[in-house]
Amino acid sequence: MRRLILLLTFSLSFLSISAQIKVEKWRIYEIILKGDSKGNPFTDVQLSAKFTNGENTKMVSGFYDGNGIYKIRFMPQTTGPWTYVTTSNLKSLSNKKGKFECFSNTNGNHGQVVVKDTFNFAYSDNKTYYPFGTTCYAWVHQGDSLAQLTLKTLSNGYFNKIRMCIFPKDYDWNKNEPLLYPLEGKPLTDWDYTKFNPPYFQNIEKRIAQLDSLGIEADLIVFHPYDRWGFQKMDRKTDDLYINYIIARFAAYKNVWWSLANEYDYVKSKKTDDWNHFIQLFAEKDPYNHLRSIHNGADLYDQTNPLITHVSIQNEDTYKAKELRPKYKKPIVYDECRYEGNINWPWGNLTGQEMVNKFWRGVVNGGFVGHGETYVTENPVKWGYESQDILWWSKGGVLRGQSQERIKFLRNIIESTPGYLTPIINTEFWVPYSYVAFKDEYFLHYFSTDQSRSQIVYLPENLKYKIEIINAWDMTITPVKGEFSGKNLIQLPQKPFTALRITKIM
Known part of the structure; x- marks a missing residue:
């Protein structure tokens, strides 16, 4: 017994x-x-x-x-x-x-992304993180079929961050009504601003979780000006209710970032005091201190605000990252540098080559760059209530451009570096190109589209290096014979998009 x-x-x-x-x-x-x-x-x-x-x-x-x-x-x-x-x-x-x-966390789970060493990012477990983002504003509002196609495209590993709106968006090539609305009431503008519609937010958190399974950060845009439903004109009390609700719902997802606005200066109902208040509210109420930014249209926000964790910019001059780093002492992210596409808007008609060039010029000047695509096709597809083009930048779906594979190629190069890269400003001699370095162990030079001849490369005298020629468009890496130190004249192929990867021989 x-x-x-x-x-x-x-x-x-x-x-x-x-x-x-x-x-x-x-x-x-x-x-x-x-x-x-x-x-x-x-x-x-x-x-x-x-x-x-x-x-x-x-x-x-x-x-x-x-x-x-x-x-x-x-x-x-x-x-x-x-x-x-x-x-x-x-x-x-x-x-x-x-x-x-x-x-303890298992493989593939590195925690949330945080700022590291002033100018860079890392996961919570100190694994390096380099943002290679894209923009897909309203993909979460298009229904399961198109959302699954978007996720399938993202699973190819081109990007590890995506900018996306919490509220629905009204703009060219994005005129269909969302399947759900964030508030109780009657569309288009008869809302009960004190009552949220839970299925709307359940759908968004479903997408956040799906992105996390792909290793992609969800850069959530809290407010934006492209709105026919009245959500951008909510009063301060309603804004605060909304912000507290999305923090309570979304903040526990480790891959969430807060982007206070897309083009904050075009949201005419909000003033500087409002934006400062919102930034303060996120800083106080988010228990996990997720990354916070605010994105501009014409006028850059005051990025010296200490509660803004990184600089989010709409500007095509990605090579100026080297100038902005010491000014703001934060990571510099060109979330919009125009889009690869063929639409009539000037911000949406970059060639694939121009997009790739902007990525490389940003990276070798110490910044990070975001992608977007706006291709109109001859045969619009039936979706929702109208026949329309599905542009990646607005609704997701598939990518039709040429830049994404080259961006993935660059991402693989940067993620294989031995550590964070710092832009070099030479005081001893001038060189007609930009480059970054990790200590004296690794250098990455980029000669843009108009410099394809031989170049002089300066290396430490007492160390030996191997040199590889990279073609950023052809996605090739070719070793140069020999070992190198000191001053070297390197013969470059007569092609644009040439870079040099220089690695110390241990």
């Missing part, structure tokens, strides 16, 4: 251990609660939870997800046992307690 009792006790103990909830570091632990939904649960109910792990504590806000369901999402950043207790003005939601075990 005693042996039977011991076995039973062991079995129950084993079941208890095996049933313990476990969550991977930087993944999501979600509390789901059933509560009263009388009145307005979006404004009348306050819900939060205090998560504790030793001396680590996090206060996280909850949100209403419809049908009487309330949720609190938490991203643990420390391994070990966590406990939590909820607080609410609704008795049925308050003083709910629980615990879980956070285990």
